[in-house]
Amino acid sequence: MFIEVAVPAPLTHALTYSVPPLLGVKPVPGSRVLVELGRRKVLGLALQLTERAPAGVERIKDIVDVLDAEPIVPPELLRFLVELSGYYLAPMGEVMKLALPVLSKGEAARVTEQEPRLQLKSVGKRVQYVEVIPEAETPELKGQASEILSHLRERGAMPVARLEEQWKNARPAVSRLRQLGLVRVEDRELPRDPFFREPIPRDQAPPPTEPQRAAMDTIAAALRTPGPSGFLLHGVTGSGKTEVYLNAIAEALALERGALVLVPEIALTPQLVARFRARFGDGLAVLHSGLSQGDRRMMWDLLWQRQVRVAIGARSALFAPVPDLGLLIVDEEHDSSFKQEEGVRYNARDMAILRGHRAGAVCVLGSATPSLETEHLVRERRITRLRLPGRARAASILPRVEVIDMRKAERSPCGDPRLSLPLHQAIEETLARREQVILFLNRRGFAPSVVCESCGTISMCPLCSVPLTYHRTTGLVRCHYCDHQRRFDGKCRRCRSTQLSLEGLGTERLEDTIQQVFPAARVARLDRDVASGSKAEAILDQVRAHEVDILIGTQMVAKGHDIPRVTLVGVINADGALSMPDLRATERTFQLLVQVAGRAGRGEVQGRVLLQTRDPSNPAIVSATRHDVDGFLERELMARSELAYPPFSRMVMVRIDAPDEPRCRHAATQLAAAARASTPVHIGEVEVLGPAPAPIARLRARYRFQILLKSRERRPLRYVAQVILDAEHKLPQGLRVVVDVDPISML
Numbered sequence: 001m002f003i004e005v006a007v008p009a010p011l012t013h014a015l016t017y018s019v020p021p022l023l024g025v026k027p028v029p030g031s032r033v034l035v036e037l038g039r040r041k042v043l044g045l046a047l048q049l050t051e052r053a054p055a056g057v058e059r060i061k062d063i064v065d066v067l068d069a070e071p072i073v074p075p076e077l078l079r080f081l082v083e084l085s086g087y088y089l090a091p092m093g094e095v096m097k098l099a100l101p102v103l104s105k106g107e108a109a110r111v112t113e114q115e116p117r118l119q120l121k122s123v124g125k126r127v128q129y130v131e132v133i134p135e136a137e138t139p140e141l142k143g144q145a146s147e148i149l150s151h152l153r154e155r156g157a158m159p160v161a162r163l164e165e166q167w168k169n170a171r172p173a174v175s176r177l178r179q180l181g182l183v184r185v186e187d188r189e190l191p192r193d194p195f196f197r198e199p200i201p202r203d204q205a206p207p208p209t210e211p212q213r214a215a216m217d218t219i220a221a222a223l224r225t226p227g228p229s230g231f232l233l234h235g236v237t238g239s240g241k242t243e244v245y246l247n248a249i250a251e252a253l254a255l256e257r258g259a260l261v262l263v264p265e266i267a268l269t270p271q272l273v274a275r276f277r278a279r280f281g282d283g284l285a286v287l288h289s290g291l292s293q294g295d296r297r298m299m300w301d302l303l304w305q306r307q308v309r310v311a312i313g314a315r316s317a318l319f320a321p322v323p324d325l326g327l328l329i330v331d332e333e334h335d336s337s338f339k340q341e342e343g344v345r346y347n348a349r350d351m352a353i354l355r356g357h358r359a360g361a362v363c364v365l366g367s368a369t370p371s372l373e374t375e376h377l378v379r380e381r382r383i384t385r386l387r388l389p390g391r392a393r394a395a396s397i398l399p400r401v402e403v404i405d406m407r408k409a410e411r412s413p414c415g416d417p418r419l420s421l422p423l424h425q426a427i428e429e430t431l432a433r434r435e436q437v438i439l440f441l442n443r444r445g446f447a448p449s450v451v452c453e454s455c456g457t458i459s460m461c462p463l464c465s466v467p468l469t470y471h472r473t474t475g476l477v478r479c480h481y482c483d484h485q486r487r488f489d490g491k492c493r494r495c496r497s498t499q500l501s502l503e504g505l506g507t508e509r510l511e512d513t514i515q516q517v518f519p520a521a522r523v524a525r526l527d528r529d530v531a532s533g534s535k536a537e538a539i540l541d542q543v544r545a546h547e548v549d550i551l552i553g554t555q556m557v558a559k560g561h562d563i564p565r566v567t568l569v570g571v572i573n574a575d576g577a578l579s580m581p582d583l584r585a586t587e588r589t590f591q592l593l594v595q596v597a598g599r600a601g602r603g604e605v606q607g608r609v610l611l612q613t614r615d616p617s618n619p620a621i622v623s624a625t626r627h628d629v630d631g632f633l634e635r636e637l638m639a640r641s642e643l644a645y646p647p648f649s650r651m652v653m654v655r656i657d658a659p660d661e662p663r664c665r666h667a668a669t670q671l672a673a674a675a676r677a678s679t680p681v682h683i684g685e686v687e688v689l690g691p692a693p694a695p696i697a698r699l700r701a702r703y704r705f706q707i708l709l710k711s712r713e714r715r716p717l718r719y720v721a722q723v724i725l726d727a728e729h730k731l732p733q734g735l736r737v738v739v740d741v742d743p744i745s746m747l
């Protein structure tokens with residue numbers, strides 16, 4: 001017997017090993033096996049048993065050991081991973097790692113130190129709990145140990161893993177407490193609530209609106225019908241899509257099937273998660289990047305053992321081991337964060353459709369502003385559109401959107417040319433009514449560039465071809481593309497002049513200006529500089545509690561927040577993203593504007609949205625003012641079709657980078673030539689564009705070139721991409737080639 005094993009190595013294919021007859025446990029597809037890879041022993045995942053040895057391989061090694069007699073992932077997920085690896089031309093081992101937190105490096109190492117089974121058994125259903133010994137006398141304690149002790153006194157017993165989320169040194173601190181006889185540590189059964197959080201009061205579904213009912217019925221019927229099906233739940237912001245999701249999940253559960261919910265950024269959607277928890281309580285696994293290794297493993301076990309049947313999370317939740325998968329939901333399916341931009345460059349939206357299809361499940365993509373890809377699928381009748389035309393709460397109507405032409409508009413009395421009089425007045429009026437304002441600006445920092453007035457030099461990142469952004473709060477100039485930052489000393493690096501001009505407007509500066517113009521208003525800012533993870537939640541909580549009058553922020557303020565007292569949304573620079581060298585610039589601008597606008601008037605009062613622009617006739621802006629999603633889609637699809645851009649063609653982006661420019665250019669030219677020479681006329685045409693310097697021509701001290709492959713069909717495209725990957729091995733050292741299938745970022 002032979003077995004194909006996916007190993008954690010940069011190989012696109014699996015390796016074949018033989019199964020020695022005397023092995024105690026027989027491997028099955030989906031069990032972890034210990035194998036030799038070169039001189040190392042690594043943990044791999046068994047894919048498939050075969051009778052015959054592969055041709056042309058001289059010596060086939062035996063597998064060393066088998067860790068699981070039962071598969072540790074659903075067979076459906078295993079096949080899906082193999083397919084995904086082929087689709088993205090990505091190393092199988094890398095793809096497996098996406099799905100298996102169990103294949104972590106540390107563990108593989110520990111396993112190789114003999115006793116493989118013993119080690120991994122301990123991570124079953126039991127977890128380490130720590131509890132205070134009440135009668136113990138407390139000595140003087142300092143630091144984390146003391147904090148943890150009082151936390152435990154207040155909250156009672158809890159898993160060590162939970163403490164680790166809050167205190168970096170929780171483990172050493174706990175063992176010190178144990179040595180002092182203050183706490184006891186023991187293995188306990190998993191609690192029912194996978195998050196050990198205080199319970200959220202359960203709620204009940206409101207009676208659905210007519211369109212909600214229709215959508216729910218259609219999805220329920222599809223769930224009961226064998227075989228896969230797909231839907232676009234197309235409803236304006238606030239139309240009640242979430243209720244439809246909740247209902248669909250309840251239906252799937254009633255049929256004893258599991259569900260998977262993907263959301264763009266879990267940290268920004270605590271409200272959404274709370275609504276899921278209110279409906280499904282402990283039956284929900286919330287997967288997010290803040291989970292400790294232990295908690296992640298636990299979620300994974302709970303799902304796999306069917307104790308929890310619903311998983312919600314950001315894109316990586318796509319790989320959750322939900323058995324009997326019946327339903328996949330992708331909320332805000334147009335969001336570009338579903339695309340992973342490093343490692344395996346998969347798009348969780350596209351792959352959710354694929355996984356759903358292979359699993360015979362129902363896939364629901366939800367959006368107020370569908371991506372052109374999804375709209376195209378609807379028009380090709382591959383998926384079905386379900387519409388929610390109006391807002392769910394009767395009193396809530398869509399906001400009025402007005403355009404302010406910044407070429408003509410009067411300036412605000414504060415004199416700042418980037419703030420118009422109409423927006424200034426609208427803010428004033430809103431504050432006077434004791435309502436709230438959101439101001440959207442898609443630029444972090446104080447000033448996006450620093451220019452020397454005597455010699456004209458722009459301060460650039462030394463590692464990237466990108467201007468440095470001045471951040472006043474920290475007194476730094478920073479590159480937003482790499483980690484480079486340095487103290488801002490007020491002097492030109494070239495001529496030492498101190499006449500520096502801080503140009504452009506970032507959220508920091510806007511916050512500053514607004515606070516000066518409206519001194520009585522409580523102003524808060526929400527962007528990546530002030531808010532990561534739970535901090536965003538805290539700021540939004542303040543806004544919800546009306547402890548903030550004006551919230552200023554980047555696209556973090558655009559996501560699905562539902563704050564009834566926000567009645568005015570101001571977009572400072574609606575053109576911001578339009579000038580990006582990206583075929584999706586118009587689409588993205590439109591989606592963003594509609595999303596931001598959707599934050600206004602979620603309550604009983606009609607909201608107002610003001611868009612400041614220098615390009616008022618741009619289709620993205622015109623359509624956004626009219627809430628004309630269909631018109632926009634129609635128009636943009638036409639434009640894409642004329643240029644044979646996706647979704648009317650498929651693309652693969654090849655990026656080549658290297659520390660020096662001539663070698664990089666040379667290699668890129670070689671690869672492009674190889675691609676052109678290989679064009680497989682027998683299976684279809686492939687257009688090879690480039691090489692050209694990337695829009696960001698240098699990043700992290702590496703020069704970058706791009707080759708774009710374009711074709712109507714996927715097959716010839718993959719063929720040429722493979723030719724490039726094969727040619728890559730012959731390139732000199734120091735060059736890096738990345739193949740990005742269905743690229744989103746063109747930078």
Ligand code: ADP
Binds near residue numbers: 206209212241393
């Ligand atoms: P979406 O996900 O489409 O943006 P939500 O599901 O968040 O919309 O719904 C918007 C608001 O309307 C929420 O406050 C929700 O509780 C409420 N809502 C949804 N459906 C109904 C309904 N059938 N009756 C009353 N209120 C509803």
Ligand code: ZN
Binds near residue numbers: 454456496
């Ligand atoms: Zn200068």
Ligand code: ZN
Binds near residue numbers: 463479483
């Ligand atoms: Zn940089």
